[in-house]
Amino acid sequence: MLIDFSVANFRSFGEEQSLSMIAGGKFKDHEHHCVSMPRTEKQILKTSVIYGANAAGKSNLVKAIDFVRDLVVFDVDPAKRIAVNQFRFTDTADQVASFDIRFLAEGRIYQYGFDLNISGIVAEWLVATNDSNREVEIFNRVGQEISLGNLKSFSDDGSTSASALIALKQLGARPNQLLLNKVVDLAPEKRGSLLHSACWWFTACLTVIEPSSHFGSLLTLLDSNKEFSEFAEQFLETIGTGIDALNVEQVEIDTDQMPKEIVEGLQQVGDSEAVFSLGPGSDMRLDTSDSKKMVRRNLMSGHRIGAKDYTLSFSDESDGTQRFMNLLPALFYLSNTCHVFVIDELDRSLHPLLSYQLLKFFTEACPGSGQQMIVTTHETHLLDQDLLRRDEIWFVEKDDAQQSKLTSLANMNIRKDMRIEKGYLHGRFGGVPFIGNTDRLMEFLRCEVGES
Secondary structure (H helix, E strand, O other): OEEEEEEEOEOOEOOOEEEEOEOOOOOOOOHHHEEEOOOOOOEEEOEEEEEEOOOOOHHHHHHHHHHHHHHHHOOOOOOOOOOOOOOOOOOOOOOOEEEEEEEEEOOEEEEEEEEEEOOEEEEEEEEEEOOOOOEEEEEEEEOOEEEEOOHHHOOOOHHHHHHHHHHHHHHOOOOOOOHHHHHHHOOHHHHHHHHHHHHHHHHHHEEEEOOOOOOOOHHHHHHHOHHHHHHHHHHHHHOOOOOOEEEEEEEEEEHHHOOHHHHHHHHHHOOOOOOEEEEOOEEEEEOOOOOOEEEEEEEEEEEEEOOEEEEEEHHHOOHHHHHHHHHHHHHHHHHOOOEEEEEOOOOOOOOHHHHHHHHHHHHHHOOOOOEEEEEEOOOHHHOOOOOOOHHHEEEEEEOOOOOEEEEEHHHOOOOOOOOHHHHHHOOOOOOOOOOOOOHHHHHHHOOOOOOO
16 A cells, blocks of 8 residues: 655656655544554555646646656666656756655555656665564665665565675666666566565556556456456446446457567567557457467447347447546455555546545445555545545645645644535635636637627
8 A cells, every 4th residue: 555655856846745645643534444554553545536726736746656656667778868857947957856655565664765867866765664663774775886774674585685685786777777676677586575565566556547548457357357347347337338248359460460569569578468559448469379470359348229239349438438447447456455546537537426436436345455546636526525534635736936735635624514625616725726817818809799
């Protein structure tokens, strides 16, 4: 689970801002929205909903989390610089962008972060709590110099992780490469459980869904997991999409009939699950049994009209249906050990009641599960204390220096029975657009009424 995330000097974030998922101790409502943090008296929230005007910085917060994940999981081309978009409205040249993230994985608290500029990694660190719940440095990097912590206090295979780090220290990391990225490249058994848990959290637990993106393994999940396929069919039928069946069709294609860059890209990945997305409900992957063939998968949706069955390509379904389908894994994984879904523009193409029901289902379906959903939205119907706790609601607003600032509703003095939606729309909490006088704009139109 995500505990907190801090970012500075990245996109619209100048001074450091932090999103905390730690529950406020003074709030006792919706206690099933919280999960206990091991070996502490604190609790972690399952949900955060972030509001703000257009261009306030909501999406930039999501992009910051995604930027960290990408640098950890995917290697940067050795010949290229890291494409970091630093805060622009400052006179400080070559400022350092900073990222710090705390998370819970396999019952252990990790703190990981790094500083970088256009020249490369300036600093990098990884800390974890040991068996005595004390924070222990695993490694610390300053420029190209790497120092390793004493991992003897970790009983669960700390020696294997130490050996892996010693080897990686000798090899070194490129200026444009994170040390943790080199750990990700190791086989799981060579990482040791201490490092493996940190890698697993970034590669398998954290999922970022942007407004126009699709859940990457959706077709694989539908094709290989009958329970998810049945869950998706029932949910889509329940919300009135008209879909009562889902089917993944597969067609074999010779590789010489496909663009060379697609084939080579999948071959370089070397993963049987690697796919090339062709749009909503369609992708390509290499045939695991024949390297000269590729498999195109198409998601088809079934509709029953009277006594007849009809089949449509999923790409022909409405934007709202496609969007909701890509959010369903967040609901299906509720009973699993860990999944953190960060979703930008939850309400994109969704009816307000559907957005509300999705969050309600997520928070109520599996109390105590280690799943989280962090979303940005403009949907004000979600500002309901019957649905969310006050510490689950955040606002983003830009200051006079055009820096995005994060503020929690938990830090504002409001009544428990207050209508938050009304207060927000009236500008009480910030995070709403400032709309000036439009009379001058109308003058540009110079509308004249004449005879028709």
